[in-house]
Amino acid sequence: MSEKNFHIVTFGCQMNVHDSQWLARALTARGFTETPLEEARVVVVNTCSVREKPEQKVMSALGRIRQVTGGDPGVLVAVAGCVAQQVGAAFFERENQVRLVAGSDGISGAPEAIERLLAEPDLRLSLLDFTSHYVEREAGAEGPCGPVAYVNIMQGCDNFCAYCIVPFTRGRQKSRATPAIMAECRARLNHGAREITLLGQNVNAFGRDKSGDGVSFARLLAQVAALPGLERLRFVTPHPKDMGPEDIAAFAELAPLCPRLHLPLQAGSDAVLRRMRRKYDRRGFLDLVAALRAARPELALSTDLIVGFPGESEDDFQATLEMMEACDFMSSFSFCYS
Ligand code: SF4
Structure with missing residues (x-):
């Protein structure tokens, strides 16, 4: 052996x-x-x-x-x-x-x-050391690949949501350099990919950290969408608070961007959202969903929900159920708080 x-x-x-x-x-x-x-x-x-x-x-x-x-x-x-x-x-x-x-x-x-x-x-x-910048990896883009490719655009997260361990285990947010992302996307397309999903813990905060090179998330989406051979583009996971007008407009403007978005709500009660430190409220989330659907009427949304966050009352839970109906999510990943 x-x-x-x-x-x-x-x-x-x-x-x-x-x-x-x-x-x-x-x-x-x-x-x-x-x-x-x-x-x-x-x-x-x-x-x-x-x-x-x-x-x-x-x-x-x-x-x-x-x-x-x-x-x-x-x-x-x-x-x-x-x-x-x-x-x-x-x-x-x-x-x-x-x-x-x-x-x-x-x-x-x-x-x-x-x-x-x-x-x-x-x-x-x-x-075990965290680095202060995004470390490029060897052989990242080499070798054959199926029709669907995943390309990392950032690492870590600065948000410190109350229930989440990611900022401690993945470190602070570090955006990858745009030329390296584009090179990997091109290489994946040359090796047979037709669909690319851009990956990051807080993917739409791309560029807003000291490793960023001045390219916004919306600009990156437009650059990747324009690559020859690309038929479908997706990204995961965005934070609702970081979804700006240019990101919303991308759903109207970029043909390869799929009409599909995972948008984590986590809770439908403003009191619980505050304690979770999510930095958006019900009204803001509903306005965001309306703006996204105005940009792309056929957009299918999925979400994440946490049930039983400390202090959640029956009324808070009912508020989450109301939001699920109001947002018309296609599916949700629902977990008991642990
Ligand atoms: S934004 Fe996401 S990854 Fe970052 S702390 Fe909150 S839940 Fe965790």
């Missing part, structure tokens, strides 16, 4: 799926081969801490890896992503197969670290 057989286990959101796909391409470019877990000598667990019991999920994944590999100390296990950022080097004590812990920014250094760890079997590495 080759030392360069690898397997990636992924938990969580589209950003994590995207990170795992990039890591697979980067390792493949370095001569590694993706295999089932049973044949792997390098196993990466890419973790998420948004939903309940994230650490237990990771420990149970590590337990399964131990079982399948018979606890072989020659199998290199890496823990990456948000739970790695939170728990850090303590993973080395919890599971002796773990020899790499790479946080949200550290994952960009994982391919090189894995090669070093294979060459130095007694070494353990942790890559």
Whole structure:
């Protein structure tokens, strides 16, 4: 069995799926081969801490890896992503197969670290520092791709919503340089993609941080929409408070931009929204939905809702139900607060 057989286990959101796909391409470019877990000598667990019991999920994944590999100390296990950022080097004590812990920014250094760890079997590495700028990743745009491509345009978030761990696990917002985004979009289209989804934790705040290069989110949308070969353009996840007139107008003006938007409401009561620190209210959200539908009448909206936020009363909950009707969401991802 080759030392360069690898397997990636992924938990969580589209950003994590995207990170795992990039890591697979980067390792493949370095001569590694993706295999089932049973044949792997390098196993990466890419973790998420948004939903309940994230650490237990990771420990149970590590337990399964131990079982399948018979606890072989020659199998290199890496823990990456948000739970790695939170728990850090303590993973080395919890599971002796773990020899790499790479946080949200550290994952960009994982391919090189894995090669070093294979060459130095007694070494353990942790890559947990946040960077002050968006770190470009090697081999990001290489290799074949299906018709749908995901392109990261920013990392982290500055909003600190009361219930969310992202600013602590993914760090502060860092926009990617526009030329690098455009180069990756072009490369994906040249490799067969026809649809591109632009990704970011607070995607429509793109450019509004010190890593920004003066290009607004609306301007970026227009540039990507104009690329030859692109048939569909989407983005996820926008924050309602950052959806400006130019972003709304894009739905009227850019033909490739799909009439589909995920717009997280979270709660329909102004009191709960204030305590959540969402920085919009019912009226503002309804006005935004009306403006979006005026720009693109066939626009289909989906949303996220949290039920049972601390202090939520029956009246607050009824206010959320009213908003669901008023906004005519096509679907919602609804979670009990945890
Ligand atoms: S905007 Fe989104 S990612 Fe940022 S803190 Fe709020 S919920 Fe979390």
